[in-house]
Amino acid sequence: MPTDSLSSELIRRRLQAHLDRAQSPGLAGVISGERNPVSHSTIRNGNGLSTVDRVYDLVVNRMMPRVNLTSYSNLRLSRRANSTLARDLSAVIAQRDEALQRLERLLAERDEAIRQLRAEQEDERQAHRRLISENETAISAARAERDAALAAAELARAQHADLLVDSAARLSSVEAERDRLHIELKQRGNLERELSGLRMRQTQLAATTEHIRARLFAPSVTFQPPSDILGAFAEISRRLLDYSGLRAARELLERHFADPNDPSFAVLQAIYAQALRERRPYWDIRTAVRVLAAVIKPKTYLEVGVRRGWSLAQVFAEVPDVTAYAFELWVENYADAKQGDPQSLRETLQAVAGTDLVPNVCFVSGNSHETLPAFFAGDPANGGPPPQELDLISVDGDHTRLGAWWDLLDLMPRVRVGGALIFDDLGYAGDEELGGHAESFYERAPLPEHVDSLNDVWSLIKAAHPNFIFLDAPCLNYRAGIALRLS
Secondary structure (H helix, E strand, C coil): CCCCCEEEEHHHHHHHHHHHHHHCCCHHHHHHHHCCCCCCCCCCCCCCCCCCHHHHHHHHHHHHHHHCCCHHHHHHHHHHHHHHHHHHHHHHHHHHHHHHHHHHHHHHHHHHHHHHHHHHHHHHEEEECCCCHHHHHHHHHHHHHHHHHHHHHHHHHHHHHHHHHHHHHHHHHHHHHHHHHHHHHHHHHHHHHHHHHHHHHHHHHHHHHHHHHHHHHHCCCCCCCCHHHHHHHHHHHHHHHHCCHHHHHHHHHHHHCCCCCCHHHHHHHHHHHHHHHHCCCCCCHHHHHHHHHHHHHHEEEEEECCCCCCCHHHHHHHHHCCCCEEEECCCCCHCCCCCCHHHHHHHHHHHHHHHCCEEEEEEEEHHHHHHHHHHHCCCHCCCCCCCCCCEEEEEECCCHHHHHHHHHHHHHHHHHEEEEEEEEEECCCCCCHHHCCCCCCCCCCCCCCCCCCCCHHHHHHHHHHCEEEEEEEECCCCCCCEEEEEC
């Protein structure tokens, strides 16, 4: 049975409906409230029930149970709830009205913002139009300036072309004048060199004359005939060309100085091997000093530029009891190769000379342009009074043109009559090309102008010393020159 609460309106409608259905001929009086004298128990329908029983049954047994007794209390509660809902609804309506008011304000603010935005957009459009107008004006002005500049540039280009033509003509004239002056200057330089050479030759001849006179009239000095010196010169020339000196120098270097890390050693050995294989004349400073020592048999030897001792060892190999003076700066890793030192060189020279003799060598360290004058002046630091003349001299030190000139000026007068001097690297232009320069606090004759190589320096020395006979190596690698003193 349903337990749902029924409202009074629903009950009324249902009762009214059933009563209307019950209004039949037998029930009309009952429904209308008329009394029927007939007992309800005697009035029966087809089912055996009287009309009253049917109504009773309808109302009591079928309709009343449907009326929940709690419906009345629920009705009261519903009324209170409806009152609360009404109040809540009023509050919601008030909130809705307030929200609508806020919405209206927001819409008004939106409309105002839109109006302002449109005004700003209009202002920007106006500014953009003004900017476009100003840009068009500026572009027009720039185009006008560009056209004017192009016209000016075209005019300048034409003027420049005219100026180039004029400059080319003037340059040709200047170059012709320069060439003329250069020729005159070269001729003047040649004349100056010849004059300087003549003056030096005159000075050297005077000195040689005095030297010969002193030797001729000195009772304790025997004069060596020039024929003997010429014979020694011929023997030196022969040995330089018969490869004996070359083979001896090569074997000594391989035995005592072989170094796979020294690029200069490998290059030199290759040159020696090629010369011997092709049977072509070749000699350098090492070969020459070996031959000179073998022929002259020097008692004294002076060397400028020792480095690893390749030349010094050649002299001790021929004359173990020679007294040697070695001048060197001892620059570390010179020409990208290991440098020698006095101690290691003494050990090498001992191995070359043999165990019977202790090599008599004096090492002088420093700049030769200062140590040579001090040495010949008798500096006590060099071990006592030095010889004023020497039998054999090798010059392979300062490779600047001025430095080589100074060394040769200092040492040419120190060569004993019958002795020799050897000068290396004739084919070299000079360290001036690499920024090198010579320094000394001693004064010497200046180097003449227009000297472009060490060979030019050697040529000046030859011209200034007619009392020497000279021999130069063939035009091969590591050229050297020999000067043998006649008087």
